[in-house]
């Protein structure tokens with residue numbers, strides 16, 4: 001089955017969709033329109049850019065095939081964490097330490113962007129401060145602490161180190177050997193946040209069209225986006241369609257792969273139990289290659305993410321297998337039922353670094369992709385730097401655009417099997433660490 005059909009199934013039982021209110025529906029495009037910037041994709045990247053562009057006086061249209069927040073933005077783990085999906089080493093290797101420091105600083109700005117937007121647009125999305133990085137083995141603990149040392153010495157970014165003996169004050173689980181805590185990162189309800197950004201964008205004059213799939217792009221001095229019921233001609237275009245952007249820009253497709261990741265939400269637990277299990281209230285994520293990520297929601301449900309599918313097929317018995325992972329981490333939740341199970345696809349790049357740039361055959365068309373499962377905060381910054389570039393100052397955008405990306409090997413047919421094989425190796429490394 002094609003991953004898009006799998007993806008539609010995965011949206012059906014999301015806790016976020018059950019607990020967010022879609023106050024506004026945005027009408028589909030009918031007829032032809034003109035604007036300064038046309039954006040493909042009503043996720044966090046597209047909406048963030050729309051807000052930044054509207055702030056700079058541009059006329060903006062967002063074209064969304066389904067509905068705002070349909071993709072990863074409305075379904076993710078809700079963890080807004082410093083840094084990128086890849087280690088800073090990758091950025092240092094490619095751009096040097098000074099540029100890598102600028103990139104890291106932008107990832108911290110991305111966290112501030114969330115806080116600022118929640119305050120400015122009064123977005124109530126259950127934000128809570130705090131992120132706890134945890135390690136499941138002695139080897140992983142060494143990696144975690146070495147990473148923290150590097151962030152402190154090379155980036156002046158201190159993380160609090162927590163020894164195994166002190167862990168119960170932070171997380172009550174038998175699984176972990178060490179942790180690091182970051183008070184500047186945090187977590188939120190991603191669909192409430194995404195819908196809040198759409199409301200903010202519309203309030204700034206951005207026209208949003210839901211139910212409007214872009215089927216083709218004609219490059220040129222004024223690129224044209226084609227849809228079933230009309231066209232949009234713009235001075236500049238942003239492609240922010242993530243893994244769903246298929247058949248619009250062939251050059252971009254081999255640079256990312258859709259990888260499935262899954263989440264369950266439990267029934268609400270006694271607030272006192274939630275407080276005992278994660279006393280610091282942080283979002284938690286381990287540093288395995290195939291990682292587990294979890295947190296308590298504002299209504300005291302355990303929102304537990306993990307597993308991956310590199311073949312795009314949904315794992316068998318998804319809800320039960322995820323429940324078992326949750327109970328492995330927190331035996332105290334053994335009697336707590338799971339009420340929701342859902343998932344989505346992340347846009348991983350080969351090196352896990354974000355992939356921002358302009359289309360080779362049409363520099364008026366910008367793109368943002370390759371967030372590699374770490375885009376909740378970074379999309380906000382991405383929208384800001386692409387707006388800066390469109391407004392004439394590409395300094396920060398081009399820092400990202402200089403990162404080199406290789407296409408996934410194997411061509412269209414063999415790409416997926418090659419990836420599955422590669423990932424089996426990393427899973428083995430996790431198991432042996």
Ligand SMILES: Cc1cc2nc3c(=O)[nH]c(=O)nc-3n(C[C@H](O)[C@H](O)[C@H](O)COP(=O)(O)OP(=O)(O)OC[C@H]3O[C@@H](n4cnc5c(N)ncnc54)[C@H](O)[C@@H]3O)c2cc1C
Pocket residue numbers: 040041042043044045046063064065066067068069070071072073074075076077078079080081212213214215240241242243244245246248261262263293305343344345346368369371372373374375376377378379
């Ligand atoms: C299950 C899951 C858990 C995750 N957990 C975390 C986490 O805890 N922390 C974190 O930092 N990141 C996480 N991520 C990643 C994060 O959600 C993404 O990086 C981020 O949301 C990407 O935003 P986006 O706007 O680029 O893409 P999306 O939100 O996917 O939006 C793209 C939109 O473009 C639309 N579109 C595509 N093509 C077209 C077209 N041709 N015409 C019109 N519209 C089109 C799609 O319908 C879609 O709505 C997770 C992702 C998933 C799937």
